[in-house]
Amino acid sequence: MKKKIGLIFNGTWSHYAFAKAPKYRDIYQLIYIHDLTFDKIKDFEAVVIPFQSNHEALTRKKQIIYDFLAGRHSATGKKVFLAGDSTTEWLEGRWEDRPVNNWWWVTHPDQPPVTQTNYEHPVYQGLKPRHACWHTHGVYTEVPSHAEVIQTNSEGEIITWQTHHYGGTLLVTTLDPIVEHGIQQITHLDNYCDSLTAWLCGIRPTGKFEILKEDYGIDAFVETEGLRD
Amino acid sequence: MKPLKALIISNATVGSNKLFQSNEHVSYDIYKVTENFDPDLDGYDLLILPNGATDSVAMAKIKHKVRAFLDEGNALFCFSGWFTNWVPGNRWIMDNSLKTSEVRYFKKYDRYDLLKDVDIDGLIFSHGISGWWACGYIETAPGAEVILEDTLQRPVVIIDEKTTRGTIIVSASGPVAEVTYGTTNHSPSMQAISALYRNFIAFVQHKKQTSYEKENRIDL
Numbered sequence: 001m002k003k004k005i006g007l008i009f010n011g012t013w014s015h016y017a018f019a020k021a022p023k024y025r026d027i028y029q030l031i032y033i034h035d036l037t038f039d040k041i042k043d044f045e046a047v048v049i050p051f052q053s054n055h056e057a058l059t060r061k062k063q064i065i066y067d068f069l070a071g072r073h074s075a076t077g078k079k080v081f082l083a084g085d086s087t088t089e090w091l092e093g094r095w096e097d098r099p100v101n102n103w104w105w106v107t108h109p110d111q112p113p114v115t116q117t118n119y120e121h122p123v124y125q126g127l128k129p130r131h132a133c134w135h136t137h138g139v140y141t142e143v144p145s146h147a148e149v150i151q152t153n154s155e156g157e158i159i160t161w162q163t164h165h166y167g168g169t170l171l172v173t174t175l176d177p178i179v180e181h182g183i184q185q186i187t188h189l190d191n192y193c194d195s196l197t198a199w200l201c202g203i204r205p206t207g208k209f210e211i212l213k214e215d216y217g218i219d220a221f222v223e224t225e226g227l228r229d
Numbered sequence: 230m231k232p233l234k235a236l237i238i239s240n241a242t243v244g245s246n247k248l249f250q251s252n253e254h255v256s257y258d259i260y261k262v263t264e265n266f267d268p269d270l271d272g273y274d275l276l277i278l279p280n281g282a283t284d285s286v287a288m289a290k291i292k293h294k295v296r297a298f299l300d301e302g303n304a305l306f307c308f309s310g311w312f313t314n315w316v317p318g319n320r321w322i323m324d325n326s327l328k329t330s331e332v333r334y335f336k337k338y339d340r341y342d343l344l345k346d347v348d349i350d351g352l353i354f355s356h357g358i359s360g361w362w363a364c365g366y367i368e369t370a371p372g373a374e375v376i377l378e379d380t381l382q383r384p385v386v387i388i389d390e391k392t393t394r395g396t397i398i399v400s401a402s403g404p405v406a407e408v409t410y411g412t413t414n415h416s417p418s419m420q421a422i423s424a425l426y427r428n429f430i431a432f433v434q435h436k437k438q439t440s441y442e443k444e445n446r447i448d449l
Contacts, residue, residue, distance in 0.1 A: 010240045011262065011284030013310035013402065017323050032286050034264045052281055054241045056261070085243040097243070099414065103356035137243075183364055184325040209325065216312050217320035217368075221286040 003029040004201035006044040008036060010054045014182035020215045023205045027197060032223055033057045038064045042073045046200035051084025051137055051176035062090035070167030077168025079200050084137045084176045093172065094142035102135050115154045122199045131191040136174045184209065230438045232256050235275040238268060245282035248406035254430050262287045270298045274437050276305045280404035283309035299395030302440055304433045310364060310402040318370025318392035321401060327381055329360025334385060337375040343428045344376065351421030355413040363403035396436065398429050
């Protein structure tokens with residue numbers, strides 16, 4: 001089976017753990033950021049750039065992302081999902097850091113970090129509020145004029161937004177679903193990640209998040225390993 | 230004592246530059262991973278791989294250099310999961326079989342007093358939530374000493390002075406640093422993390438100083 005989604009990966013283990021989990025490994029292909037070229041991603045249906053990415057390297061390679069989004073070498077535009085932090089050096093939108101609150105659900109369960117969500121968006125359809133937000137990594141204080149806002153916090157600051165301006169669909173959030181699902185400390189993230197995956201490529205993963213011991217302690221990461229033909 | 234010279238290798242993740250600030254005990258340089266990753270480790274006493282900012286693809290490319298660095302008597306701290314086998318002798322394995330609500334840590338063996346003034350409950354609980362700190366466990370090299378183990382008696386913090394001629398101190402991806410960034414603002418947790426880090430630094434600094442004095446001793 002040909003993998004559908006390229007996951008731009010910073011060598012960090014949370015990205016690796018997510019993409020190696022049996023329920024996702026036939027769908028997501030890890031693409032090491034320092035090996036990223038247009039040829040390596042052009043055939044994917046979508047590209048994911050998770051939290052804990054190297055935005056300095058992404059800035060140097062930003063044209064590759066925008067070419068993919070525009071659908072260069074394909075009939076239509078593609079989808080790109082960007083999570084966590086970002087920088088105006090490559091993204092039209094101003095991200096600002098904020099303290100992360102991992103414990104609101106214990107100390108202030110009535111004050112979630114996201115207060116408004118557009119549940120009409122396919123990624124959020126059918127999600128419970130708890131599944132649509134666990135914690136955030138900063139906010140967007142500015143988004144492009146062509147963007148539509150999907151999620152905001154109680155201050156009205158933007159957590160998730162989307163635009164079709166670049167030829168395809170760019171969905172941006174300060175949530176961190178890929179990293180946290182890889183870390184496996186939050187147990188409900190199958191809901192978000194499976195909806196996200198279905199929206200990105202049309203396949204909804206099933207089953208539990210499992211970890212294979214043999215994926216750890218490997219000699220070296222080889223990008224072409226796996227089932228991609 | 231002479232301050233340690235430490236090199237932090239970072240994958241440029243946001244916030245990773247805020248975890249360590251030079252002081253009278255240690256002076257830090259940061260090396261960011263790029264396409265042409267090939268850091269010069271000469272002149273450093275300590276190599277640090279921070280939590281959340283460690284590039285295991287890059288580190289696999291210099292594993293022989295890391296080994297040589299350690300065999301010169303230097304030290305390695307890695308506080309992030311390493312899925313490639315660049316840490317000599319010791320393997321980190323991700324695992325989710327233990328529920329976070331059941332995660333506890335216990336002192337196993339601590340002949341160097343590395344847990345001095347460390348409230349282990351601060352590592353176990355952040356705002357009353359357990360299982361927020363380490364991830365997975367370590368399969369240790371023969372001769373490595375387990376400092377902390379988890380509920381299932383699996384190593385989560387170890388020191389290894391046998392595999393190489395240097396010192397390896399690693400956690401099963403439990404953040405250890407001078408300050409926390411984004412991970413927690415729970416005071417006991419922040420104190421535990423920084424106390425553990427200061428103890429590691431003091432240990433390596435003392436060991437380096439002792440070694441330096443031995444090498445430079447003039448026998449009468």
